[in-house]
Every structure is written in structure tokens, then in C-alpha cells.
Amino acid sequence: MKSSFPRTEVGGVSLPRLICGSNWMLGYSHTSSAKDRFIRELFDTPNKIADTVEVFARAGCNAFMSPLTEFVATAIDEVEQRTGEKMIWIVTPGNYEGGSLDSWKAAVEKARLLGATFCFPHQCITDPRIDRINRCLTPDLRELLKVVRNAGLIPGLSTHMPEAITCSDASGADVETYIQPYNAAGFLCQVETDWLQRVFQSARKPVMTIKPLAAGRLLPVTGLTFAWNTLRACDMVTIGVLNPYEAAEAIEISLSCLERRDAEIDLQFTRSKLSLAASPTKSRTNTLRSLEYAGAPPPPMITLGEGGD
Numbered sequence: 488m489k490s491s492f493p494r495t496e497v498g499g500v501s502l503p504r505l506i507c508g509s510n511w512m513l514g515y516s517h518t519s520s521a522k523d524r525f526i527r528e529l530f531d532t533p534n535k536i537a538d539t540v541e542v543f544a545r546a547g548c549n550a551f552m553s554p555l556t557e558f559v560a561t562a563i564d565e566v567e568q569r570t571g572e573k574m575i576w577i578v579t580p581g582n583y584e585g586g587s588l589d590s591w592k593a594a595v596e597k598a599r600l601l602g603a604t605f606c607f608p609h610q611c612i613t614d615p616r617i618d619r620i621n622r623c624l625t626p627d628l629r630e631l632l633k634v635v636r637n638a639g640l641i642p643g644l645s646t647h648m649p650e651a652i653t654c655s656d657a658s659g660a661d662v663e664t665y666i667q668p669y670n671a672a673g674f675l676c677q678v679e680t681d682w683l684q685r686v687f688q689s690a691r692k693p694v695m696t697i698k699p700l701a702a703g704r705l706l707p708v709t710g711l712t713f714a715w716n717t718l719r720a721c722d723m724v725t726i727g728v729l730n731p732y733e734a735a736e737a738i739e740i741s742l743s744c745l746e747r748r749d750a751e752i753d754l755q756f757t758r759s760k761l762s763l764a765a766s767p768t769k770s771r772t773n774t775l776r777s778l779e780y781a782g783a784p785p786p787p788m789i790t791l792g793e794g795g796d
Contacts (some may be wrong), residue, residue, distance in 0.1 A: 492547035492738070493745055495721045497693050498641040498663035500604060502550050502575060503739050507543040507734070508697060508727035509553035512536050517675075517702035526729070533562035537569065542734035544570045552577040552695070552725050552728065554609075555594060560601040569660075576602060577695070578668070579645040581609040583631070593633050595638045606640040608632075608667060613646045623658035632661050643695075649678055649686045656691045664694045666725075671713035674701035675755035684717050693721040705734075707740055708750065 492503045510516070512535075514527035515710050530536055535780045536559070540551055544566050555578040563574045582594035591608075598606045610773075616628035624632075635642040643664040644651050662745045668675040669683055675698060676683060687694045696718065700710040714724050724741065728734045736752055743750035756764070 492742070494547075494721060495693055497643075497695075497723075498605070500575065500641065502723065503548040503725050504745075505543070505548045505738065506550040506552050506577070506695065506723055506725040507540050507548060508725045509536075509551065509559065509701050511555065511727035511729045512539065513559075515570035517698075518520060518756070528637050529729075533558055533565055537561035537565035539728060539731050539734050540566045540574075541569055542571045542731045543738065544574060546735075546738045548576070548738065550574065550575040552579070552697075554578065555582075555601070555606075557600050557601065563602070563782040575604045577606050577607070578603040579610050579744055583608070585613045586627065588627075588630065589633070592634055595640065596636050599638050599640060604641060605643060605664075605737040606635045606638070607643040607645040610647050610666075611650060613644050614648045617646070617648055617654050619650050619654065622654050624654060624660050629660060643692075645673060647677060651684055652686055652690050652694070656689075658696045662667045662692065664693050664695050665690070666697055668698045669714065669718075670693075670701040670705060670710055672701040672704050672710075674698060674704055680717075687722060688719060693723065695723045695725055697725045698727075699724050702727075704790070709736055711737065711740045712744055715741060 492505055494501050494503050496502065511526060512530045514523040514530075516522040516526060539561060543549070543551075549561075549572050551563060551574055553576075563576055566572070569575055578598050580591070580594035580598065582590045584590050595606055608628065611632070613628065616625040618625055632642040641663050643662055643666070644655060647668055649667065652665050652667070655665065665681070667687075669680065670676070671680065671689075673680055696714060699714045700707060711726075712766040713725070718724070726737050729735055739752055740750045
């Protein structure tokens with residue numbers, strides 16, 4: 488049975504406030520080429536992506552953000568077949584070779600045919616076309632948004648520039664939301680996080696934040712606690728995970744932040760923490776409780792005195 492997760496509304500569409508990201512399933516680790524290769528070899532079939540996305544879908548987080556590929560579309564179809572839940576696909580095409588409007592139109596049409604709901608120019612298109620002097624978007628960027636709207640998809644901006652938000656709002660651009668990096672480490676953030684928070688609070692539309700764990704540089708409880716406690720009730724967090732266990736853990740930590748309670752998860756354990764554990768053998772019944780949605784087995788129990796520092 489699908490669980491509920493707090494939702495918001497973007498462009499007239501109901502969205503979960505927690506969105507499943509794709510970098511850690513498509514091989515964009517922001518760590519090393521070796522890590523990228525490992526991820527791509529690990530997720531070498533759409534079914535393997537579906538295994539993790541399914542955990543989100545069954546928890547009521549039925550939204551997925553990714554590049555536009557048939558590989559991903561196949562994974563989304565698999566999740567829908569397993570769960571009976573309609574997935575909301577947020578795509579960020581980078582097709583605008585040489586400023587060719589035809590290439591962008593082809594990408595948008597592909598997005599429509601593959602079932603996307605939202606379609607945003609990727610950061611590589613968006614950010615060079617933010618006119619900070621005149622506080623607006625360049626004419627060609629506005630034209631790209633028009634193509635999306637005319638295709639029946641919902642336009643927004645994938646960007647790393649907070650000025651994309653202020654310039655969109657100031658010029659009345661046809662933008663329903665904005666993707667923006669936001670995390671306690673300031674990773675890939677172009678200004679300090681207190682400035683970002685102020686920009687978000689003043690934004691006319693909901694914000695889709697990304698990289699809450701700074702591409703693995705922050706612990707889940709650290710990154711998610713910061714994000715959920717500094718965003719508005721209409722804003723969203725997009726998180727990338729590597730397996731169903733991490734998916735369930737991210738969902739539970741997020742719910743605990745939003746519900747103002749302790750997260751029902753176990754901490755990772757090593758021998759050096761033995762004297763810190765009040766009850767090292769405590770039950771893991773509540774740990775990763777969302778795994779029941781995907782039918783995934785629990786991780787193996789660690790015997791005290793074995794492994795790790």
C-alpha cells in the first residue's frame with residue numbers, strides 16, 4: 488500500500504516535497520571518474536533503477552528528476568507497472584546545439600512522447616542566458632520556455648545561479664519552478680547558504696532544491712535536517728541515492744524532520760563506538776521500514792567485534 492508524503496503544487500500539478508534524483512543511478516557522482524564508472528556498471532539495466540525508485544513511489548514520493556533518456560523512461564514505466572502509481576517525470580534536456588531551436592524542439596517533443604510532465608532547459612543552457620544587468624532572461628531562453636509550454640509540458644529552469652530566480656521573477660518569465668543546489672556544505676552553491684535561503688523565501692514560485700547531501704559529502708541526517716528546516720512549506724528536496732536501503736532511510740529521516748520527531752533508524756556501527764551504544768543489539772524493526780514497499784531484504788546484522796574501525 489502506498490504511503491502518503493507531504494505534497495506541494497507546481498504549475499497546477501501535485502508533487503511530493505521529496506523528489507528522487509538520478510545522479511547516483513546514472514553515474515554523475517561529482518567525486519571521480521572511477522566512481523562514475525562504478526555507478527554506471529552497477530545500474531546497467533532499467534530494472535535496477537526501478538528497484539530503488541519503487542521505494543520512493545510506494546512512500547508517496549512519485550516524482551523523478553533526470554536527463555531525458557529512453558533508458559530512464561523504461562525504468563519509470565517499470566515502476567508504474569509494479570506499483571500502479573503514476574510517476575511524475577521532471578526532465579532537463581541539454582539539447583540546444585549551436586543555438587538551434589530545432590534541436591530544442593526535437594528534445595521537447597521527445598519528452599512529451601516519453602511521458603514527461605515537466606521540461607526545463609538544463610543548467611548548461613540556462614545559466615549563460617541569465618541577464619543579470621537587466622534582471623531578465625535572454626530572448627532565446629524565453630523562446631525555449633515558450634516551446635515547452637506550447638508542447639503541453641510545464642516549463643521551469645534548471646540552474647545553479649540564484650540570479651535565475653530573481654531575474655525570472657523580476658521579468659515575469661513563464662517559469663513555474665526553479666532547480667537550485669542547496670546544502671549545508673555550500674557545495675556547488677554560488678553564494679552563501681543564508682543568501683540562498685533569503686532568495687528562496689522571496690521567490691514567487693516553489694523551488695526544487697538539489698544536492699542536499701552535497702554529493703555524499705554530508706551525512707543524510709545532517710544534510711536533510713538542514714534542508715527541511717530552512718525551506719518553505721512549498722519547496723522541495725531532490726535527493727540521489729544508490730540503493731533501496733538509502734531510499735528508505737532518506738524518506739524516514741525526511742518525515743521525521745517534517746513531523747518534528749526522532750528518526751526511526753539505526754546508526755551505522757563500528758567497534759570504536761562500542762562504549763557509546765546504550766544497547767548495541769537493539770531491534771532493527773523500525774529501521775528502513777519503507778523497504779517493505781519494494782520487498783527488499785534488510786541489510787545483514789553486524790556482529791560486535793567484527794569489521795570497521
